[in-house]
Amino acid sequence: MSDLISAKRGRPGYDQRAILDIAVAAFNEYGYDATSMGALAARLDLSKAAIYHHFASKEELLELALDEALTALEGVLAEEGALAGAAIDRLAYVLRGAVQVLAAKLPSVTLLLRVRGNSQVERDALTRRRAFDHMVSALVLEARAEGSLRSDVDARVVTRLLFGMVNSIAEWYRPEGLEDAAQLADDVLTVALDGLRPRS
Amino acid sequence: MSDLISAKRGRPGYDQRAILDIAVAAFNEYGYDATSMGALAARLDLSKAAIYHHFASKEELLELALDEALTALEGVLAEEGALAGAAIDRLAYVLRGAVQVLAAKLPSVTLLLRVRGNSQVERDALTRRRAFDHMVSALVLEARAEGSLRSDVDARVVTRLLFGMVNSIAEWYRPEGLEDAAQLADDVLTVALDGLRPRS
DNA sequence: GTCTATAATTAGATAGAC
DNA sequence: GTCTATCTAATTATAGAC
Numbered sequence: 106m107s108d109l110i111s112a113k114r115g116r117p118g119y120d121q122r123a124i125l126d127i128a129v130a131a132f133n134e135y136g137y138d139a140t141s142m143g144a145l146a147a148r149l150d151l152s153k154a155a156i157y158h159h160f161a162s163k164e165e166l167l168e169l170a171l172d173e174a175l176t177a178l179e180g181v182l183a184e185e186g187a188l189a190g191a192a193i194d195r196l197a198y199v200l201r202g203a204v205q206v207l208a209a210k211l212p213s214v215t216l217l218l219r220v221r222g223n224s225q226v227e228r229d230a231l232t233r234r235r236a237f238d239h240m241v242s243a244l245v246l247e248a249r250a251e252g253s254l255r256s257d258v259d260a261r262v263v264t265r266l267l268f269g270m271v272n273s274i275a276e277w278y279r280p281e282g283l284e285d286a287a288q289l290a291d292d293v294l295t296v297a298l299d300g301l302r303p304r305s
Numbered sequence: 306m307s308d309l310i311s312a313k314r315g316r317p318g319y320d321q322r323a324i325l326d327i328a329v330a331a332f333n334e335y336g337y338d339a340t341s342m343g344a345l346a347a348r349l350d351l352s353k354a355a356i357y358h359h360f361a362s363k364e365e366l367l368e369l370a371l372d373e374a375l376t377a378l379e380g381v382l383a384e385e386g387a388l389a390g391a392a393i394d395r396l397a398y399v400l401r402g403a404v405q406v407l408a409a410k411l412p413s414v415t416l417l418l419r420v421r422g423n424s425q426v427e428r429d430a431l432t433r434r435r436a437f438d439h440m441v442s443a444l445v446l447e448a449r450a451e452g453s454l455r456s457d458v459d460a461r462v463v464t465r466l467l468f469g470m471v472n473s474i475a476e477w478y479r480p481e482g483l484e485d486a487a488q489l490a491d492d493v494l495t496v497a498l499d500g501l502r503p504r505s
Numbered sequence: 506g507t508c509t510a511t512a513a514t515t516a517g518a519t520a521g522a523c
Numbered sequence: 524g525t526c527t528a529t530c531t532a533a534t535t536a537t538a539g540a541c
Contacts, residue, residue, distance in 0.1 A: 118524045136421050138338035142517060155525045157518065219419075221336050255503045258492050266496050269473025270466045277465050292458045296466050300500030303455045318506045342535060355507050357536065 121159050124149060128166045129212040137167060137216070138223075164226050171220065171230040174213035177206045178237050193253030196244040200297070201290040203241075203271050208278060208286035215275040238268065267297060321359050324349060328366045329412040337367060337416070338423075364426050371420065371430040374413035377406045378437050393453035396444040400497070401490040403441075403471050408478060408486035415475040438468065467497060 131140045131148055142163055146153045160166055181187060181202030187195050207214050217234060220227045245264045248254045254263065270293055278289065331340045331348055342363055346353045360366055381387060381402035387395050407414050417434060420427045442464045448454045454463065470493055478489065 134421070135423055136336065136338055138336055139421070139423050141515075143515080151524095152526055153517080154519080154527080158524060161518095163517065221334070221339070223335055223339050252503060254501050257504075258495055258501075262489065262492050263496065263501060265473065265477050266470045266493065269470045269476075271469075273465065273469025273473060276469075289462065292462050293466065295458055296463065296497070296500070298500050298502050300496070300498050301454050301458075301463060302498050303452060304457075341533075343533080351506095352508055353535085354509080354537080358506060361536095363535070 119149065119151065119155075119159070124156060124159050125166060125169055126212070129170045129216055132167070132170070133212055133215050133219075136219070164224060167216070168226045168230075170213040170216050171226070174206075174210055174217040175230060175233045175237075177210050178203065178214070179233070181206060182237065182240050191253065192244055192247035192251050196241070196248050197294055197298075199241055199244060200267065200271060200294060201287075204274060204290035204293055205286050207271065207274050208280055208289065211275065211278065211280060218272050218275050238264075241268070270297060319349065319351065319355075319359070324356060324359050325366060325369055326412070329370045329416055332367070332370070333412055333415050333419075336419070364424060367416070368426045368430075370413040370416050371426070374406075374410055374417040375430060375433045375437075377410050378403065378414070379433070381406060382437065382440050391453065392444055392447035392451050396441070396448050397494055397498075399441055399444060400467065400471060400494060404474060404490035404493055405486050407471065407474050408480055408489065411475065411478065411480060418472050418475050438464075441468070470497060 127149055128140075128145055131145055134140075135144070142153050142156060146156055149156070181199055184198070184202065186198035187202070189195070190198075217230060220230050220234075222228045222231050242261075242264045245254065245260055245267070249256055249260055249263075274289065274293075280286070327349055328340075328345055331345055334340075335344070342353050342356060346356055349356070360369075381399055384398075384402065386398035387402070389395075390398075417430060420430050420434075422428045422431050442461075445454065445464045445467070446460055449456055449460055449463075474489065474493075480486070
């Protein structure tokens with residue numbers, strides 16, 4: 106959107122949000138560790154010191170972005186569609202929601218999916234992410250128990266292949282329209298549930 | 306396997322292969338950029354200088370690992386099963402082969418899948434990886450043209466979801482047996498082709 | 506094949522002026 | 524809100540001894 110406050114006012118200078126957006130974009134392009142504050146400053150056409158006026162540390166940039174992604178994902182699990190109904194419907198709802206969060210918060214979710222656990226901030230994010238994964242995992246087990254999912258494939262493998270499909274979207278999806286993400290979510294569910302063989 | 310030459314001979318010291326294996330494991334655990342030569346040396350219980358006796362640079366470690374992964378993947382495309390027969394069978398053969406390469410060369414393929422293109426070595430690896438991806442992409446188009454794959458989902462999306470499933474295996478698969486990878490490849494093809502709904 | 510010591514550079518972060 | 528200048532620590536890599 107607007108990178109500079111000056112876009113809406115005559116004043117020069119960035120605000121926190123604008124810097125964070127550009128930082129996350131850089132982190133995703135080069136990797137968090139490979140993105141130096143110097144390189145980030147150059148990208149902002151700003152001095153390093155100016156960034157430290159807005160953020161206490163490089164890691165704070167990471168922390169804010171990861172929290173944004175996690176809060177959005179966790180929000181899906183709290184919605185009604187994730188809490189009531191047949192397990193297969195709740196599972197479908199959560200997968201659809203995850204795809205839409207991925208599309209809506211693509212930069213921060215992409216960053217989240219690449220976290221390795223090198224610091225406390227990263228480990229805390231991984232813990233929250235795993236909690237989300239476990240909830241989906243439980244839904245897969247429930248849906249299988251109610252007979253809505255095939256049981257001739259290991260449930261853990263099923264869960265992980267589902268996450269593989271959904272999470273990989275971060276690697277190639279580029280937002281183009283509003284309806285786009287919903288279509289993509291439909292495609293994921295179609296492939297996951299019905300497979301790629303032609304309709305008989 | 307054997308980390309130290311001393312395992313089979315009285316001499317102390319590492320050989321190139323042993324160092325490379327441990328280096329790639331560290332790169333995968335912390336990320337390439339986040340793994341310093343100092344940390345690697347500590348992990349090897351060796352001085353940094355000793356590593357430089359075996360390798361010219363940190364990047365050479367990366368280059369050798371990426372080449373190993375790419376050579377193995379490219380090998381699948383050169384096998385007979387990938388060259389002759391119905392497109393759907395060639396596609397299945399390549400996907401199965403990719404899963405098995407992933408399992409057999411898990412560390413180097415994992416590293417490959419995380420490359421961002423920050424150096425010439427990384428960009429060259431990405432170029433080779435994209436060539437592989439394009440071959441698989443062409444197989445998807447062929448299989449769809451012959452009527453073996455559904456055509457109500459965008460072909461690019463199909464290809465990417467397939468890669469998403471296969472590549473995500475690097476994030477969680479841990480080798481346990483020889484038959485394990487073949488079973489996993491079967492599961493991937495089952496889910497991808499027939500979907501998760503129960504058999505009717 | 507490995508070591509200690511060190512060079513040269515870059516990293517994240519701060520001080521203080523404007 | 525941004526700057527220049529700077530600090531300290533860490534980084535990749537090399538020199539030369541054993």
